[in-house]
Amino acid sequence: MDVGYKLKIIRLQNNLKQQHIADVLGITRSAYCSYEIGRRAVDLDTLVKISKFYNLPVDVFLKMNWIMLLCRTTVMKMILKQNFFLNFHAKRLI
Secondary structure: OOHHHHHHHHHHHOOOOHHHHHHHHOOOHHHHHHHHHOOOOOOHHHHHHHHHHHOOOOHHHHOOOHHHHHHHHHHHHHHHHHHHHHHHHHHHHO
16 A cells, blocks of 8 residues: 555545645645545655654554554543543542
């Protein structure tokens, strides 16, 4: 699976528009679109910016097992959110 396809999947999972990501990166929407469709290669600096934006390791975009990393990140966020919720309510009961 190529980097562009992964960029598109992650963007769609986060309900974001190409224009929003392009604005964050400081590029045009058409340039970002070129990354997603594979017309243009994503340089390392841009890939680092994208990974920081999504709070994901760069490996997610470069390795074949990116789905496992993405799922693990999503599950970790869910666990942290659940623990916060439980701690918040436990403190209210004390």
